[in-house]
Amino acid sequence: MPDTLPTQPRISQLHMRGMMKRFPGVLAVNNVDFSVEASNGRGEIHALLGENGAGKSTLMKILYGLYRADGGTIHVDNTPLTLRSPQDAIGRGIGMIHQHFMLVPSLTVAENIALGMKSTRGALLDLDRVRARVAELSERYHLKVDPDVPIWQLAVGEQQRVEIVRALYKGAALLILDEPTAVLTPGEVDDFFRVLRQMRDDGHLLVFISHKLHEVLAISDRITVLRDGQRVDTIPTSTASKLMLAQMMVGRPVVLEYDRKPCAPGDVKLMLDNVNALNDRGAAGLRDVTLFVRAGEIVGVAGVSGNGQHELAQTIAGLRPCTSGRIRANGQNITNKSPRVLHRCGMAYIPEERMIDGVIKDFSVAENFILHDHARPPYARGGLFMRFRGIRTASQQAIRDYEIKTPGTETPIKSLSGGNIQKLILARELGRKPQVLIAAQPTRGVDIGATEYIHQRLLEERSKGTAILLISEDLDEILALSDRVIVMYEGRIIGEMPREDVDIRQLGALMAGAQ
Amino acid sequence: MTLRRFFTSLLDTTPYVLALLAALGVASILLLALNAPPLEAVGAIAQGAFGTENATAETLVKATPILFVAIGISVAFRGGVTNIGGEGQMIAGALAGVTVALAIPQAPGIVIIPLALAVGFAAGALYGGIAGALKAYFNVNEILSTIMLNQVAVQMMNFLLNGVLLDPSELGSNAIPKTARIVEAAELPRLSISLPPGLSDLFGTAELFGRTRLHWGLVLAIVLAIVTYILLWRTIIGYRIRAVGQNERASRYAGINIQRNILLSMLLSGGMAGLAGAVQVLGLQYRLQTDGSATGFTGNAGFNGIVAALFGGLNPLGAIPASVFFGSLLVGAQKMQRELGIPASMVTAINGVIVVFVVSAQYFVHRRSRRRSVGGTPEREPAAPIVPAPLETPS
Structure with missing residues (x-):
């Protein structure tokens, strides 16, 4: 690896065409096209927007070599790319920052960055060189990072910077960021966005996965919306609005601002x-x-x-x-x-x-629904036996009232989606x-x-x-x-x-x- | 149950069948390594276990204490308590049961038998309750405490059999320590089935199991399995035990008393094992005797019951065929040893292989059911110990 940092973007365009990924019983990614392109030495921030389970992460895990696609092609600068593992992706200049950081808490920043990298000194660590280049990278992208501090002493925002420095160190020309702002305060988000813009202006390609509309609008150049594994549309951010994006994500008109009556607090x-x-x-x-x-x-x-x-x-x-x-x-x-x-x-x-x-x-949906009141009528009789008829009637009512999507009352709760589990909890708690x-x-x-x-x-x-x-x-x-x-x-x-x-x-x- | 559910459940048993076949494959390799033809060995086991009326009776006799213990283990494991103390609880039940039977020899059977069984249950429950209370109130690991209490029980039995409980006629002799024989009125009656004329020709006898050691303990165990099934899945008590076993934190928030239910599941579990011991005394041995070894009295039923419970999917009804299966292995092994010269301990090894495969299949089923999600991505769940799902749950 050369001693100087690559200054030119090594990827000027990346195209994914007709991507398919099937999991047992579900088509997670269905014929999706996606591209990131640089122009005139300026990179691009392309936001990938969608709800949980829309296929955003799956699509990007294909690009990072974590999943094998069932169909579709990937071209980098017009040459086809086959990915068998993340190593292949990293070798071609593709990096990914996961939602959960992959850092060893007891090691220092420099040691973490050196992890898994080839050292020029054979079996010995080459921490001085790592340190020097970390300093160089921090300087250029305003990523304030002290190479000699152990990870556990760093705040979450700082750990994220370490992840980015590590990806850049490995020579990432295209960086995938999976919900990167979930762990940051509003102030940290502003700093983070400055870093991203700097990287883009320097020619990097960035994919920003998110479901937060205002962030996507604030940072991206283009937005691709996914829903149920399919691409809804790709639009320039300048033409997008919050409401329009939300409707594309959900597939129907949504309410973003609730109609709140003025508060009339009591005792x-x-x-x-x-x-x-x-x-x-x-x-x-x-x-x-x-x-x-x-x-x-x-x-x-x-x-x-x-x-x-x-x-x-x-x-x-x-x-x-x-x-x-x-x-x-x-x-x-x-x-x-x-x-x-x-x-x-x-x-x-x-x-x-x-x-x-x-x-x-x-436990089943019904058994979970009666968790607090299982010993009371209509769920029990004689203080000993459960009344299945009462349990079934009440939980069916809750499923209807709270629009819980489940095949039935006897389905194990763990096979429901997070939203539906939460609705059941809501039904149980508010029902009291x-x-x-x-x-x-x-x-x-x-x-x-x-x-x-x-x-x-x-x-x-x-x-x-x-x-x-x-x-x-x-x-x-x-x-x-x-x-x-x-x-x-x-x-x-x-x-x-x-x-x-x-x-x-x-x-x-x-x-x-x-x- | 709808037809579709029936076929789905049929499909769900496929991994278990495959696991059993795979286990038998591995067992065959083990047998071949001993220069024993696997088919003949399996044939000998089957022949030894079910070949004759008496063989079948012996299989059921062996299965009876295993079933009692397995019912109890199902309750404990469902309640999140890993009770490894079946052996000790069985001994406690046997000691208490035989003491009652010996203490009131003049009483009629209708009094002695229920009383001895009840006291046996209570003794096993209390003995299991020690570990239960330690876990519930002092957070003592129940696996360790129950294993230790097994040792304590064995030594307590040896002490009592060499002391106050020693058969007076054996005083001073060097014979195997044992209690005096219980009176005939205290014996659990033998179990035989009178066959109608048509069937008696088929079986070649008018009274099935008429001259065997099969006793009413088997019927008692099966009835208890049904009662326990109802307890676990049809009553509030069972709901709470299962809730605490699956998720203590959610149960606590639901207002369920965690400590009380942990203790309760250990009391019930120990009680079942205690019954196994008492029934073994009243129905089979008519006295409490041991060869001095740790498993001299129980014949390992306290441990085999754990395996049978797992094999039965921690469902008391599933424990019935599972116990008969392990009973047949034990009885059949002796025949295999006699006929083919294969050490009977080989059966223990095969036992182990089957357990490994079945538990692995359980894991596989567990994983698959997680992937079969509905209405979106299933929620990520925290890692949890694998507890077999019930064979069936009420709808």
Whole structure:
């Protein structure tokens, strides 16, 4: 490998034509054309947009050599390309940054970059050369990276930069970015976009996989929308709008801005008073958290992942001991009470990890639906036997009411999609007519259609007078639904403001810890 | 069950059939390595297990304690408790059962038998309950505790058989330690089937199993299998046990008492094993005796029951044929040893091979069912221990 960095893009155009990929029982990618092209030394950022399961990741994994296509051709600069493994792709200048970083936490940045690379010194590591080139790359793309810091000390945004530097180091001319902004704060996203633009202007080709419309509109040159494995259209970003893209993704008109009636809050239904709790590592997870939620309002808790939101939800739901402080729901003290007592106080909970806390994956749809009330009529009789007729009737009703797509009530819940599982949890929790609802990441990993549905249901609950605490890492969701916004940082509440007063810059700064 | 579901379920058993065939293939290689013709060996096993009326009865006699234990293991494993303590719980049940039978020799059978069985169940339940309580309230690994308690039970039995429970007529002699014989009234009656004239010609006898050791314990075990099936899939108790076994966190949030249900599944599981021990005493040996070795009394039924439970898909009904299958291997092995000179321990090896293949098939089925998704991409799930799915669930 030459010592100087390649300055010219080594790929000026890449064409995928008629790509096909079949998985058992599903056509994941169906006759899709896709291209990325540079012009006059300037690269391109091509956004690949679609819902979960639309085939975006599958298509790109074909391009990175992780999947073998069942049909179609790939041409790089008009020569056909056959990919058997990621090595083939890397050799041809194609790199990919995965959603989950592939870094060894205990090794330094330079060591991670040297991993899997041939050293010029045979069996010995050549860290000085790596260091020098990392510095050179950081300089050119404003990717601030210290080569001698171990990965575990880096924030998520910094780790992402390391991934990008590594890909560039390997000589990537075309870089695939799989949902790269999911882990970043708004401020970090801005920095990240600057890096991407710099790379593009330098002649790199970038594929930006996302389902966030505003980001796609902000960063890309062209947009290709996939739906159900097929390409809907490819359009220049300058001609695109949010609404139009959303409709292309979902295949029908969608509502992006909800019609929210003005908030008319009633009595305080949920009250946290100086609550402290430990996290899973035994350190302070919640520090003196004080908040309240009134009937008929949605309070959104924003924050970067891992700043106590998880602990907050679990502590209120009675699944994590509260080490000091008090929690009151519906006028009753529920501090460290069992979930059963909480249910009786009119609490409902949509858990963050739905496959672990929300449902029993090997149980059927019906069995999961009756999880809380399995011992009560109409699901049981005589205090001992289950009443299958009652269970079936009620779960069929829930399937109809909540538009849950399932072959039947006896289907194991694990074979349903995330959106449908979430709808079942919603049916179960809202069916109890709660007065207080804790919704933790209610639409994470859920497609647009189901997200819209869940949002509408939450707003309906709000009009019914339920006090809702919405904990979400998706700022759009917080802003679309909340009446008040609370920001958490390192287990503390460091900001609170009415929705109307939210300034996105200031919110981002708070999420990053600025007071 | 609709026709379509029937065929789907038929298709679902295919991997198991293939696994069994593959296991028999490997077993054949093992047999060939010992210079034994596999077909003849299998023939000898089948002949030894089912060839005669008496052979069939012996197979069922061997299957009976395995079935009791397997029912209990099914409950424990469904409840997320890996009970390896069938041996110890069986011994506890046998010691308690024989003590009752010896303590009240004047009482009529109608009193002794149910009482001895009930106390045997209770003793096994309490013994299993120790490990259950340790797991539920102190988070002690139940695999370790049950294995250790097996050792404790064996030594306790040897101690008691050489002391207070020793047959008074054996005092001072060096014979195998054993209790006195229980009174005739305490014996579980022998089981025979009176055949109508048409059938009696076919079987060449008017009373099937008339002169064999087959006893009513088998019927009791089958009834219990049915009751336990109903308990697991038709009652609230079973729903809770299964919920806790599959996912503690979701169950906890649903307001189910985790500790109580862990303890309950171990009590039930131990109780079934305890019954196995008591039935072995009242129905077969009429006393508690051992050759001094760890498995001298149980004949390994406490362990074979675990294998049979897995083989039966952790379903008490599936455990019935599975137990008969393992019973037949045990009985048939002796014939194979006699006729072909193959060590009977070879059957233990074949046993193991079958288990490996069947559990692998289970894994395969598990994976495939995950791929068969509906309405989009199935949710990613956390890694979980593989627990065989029930053979059937109520609709």
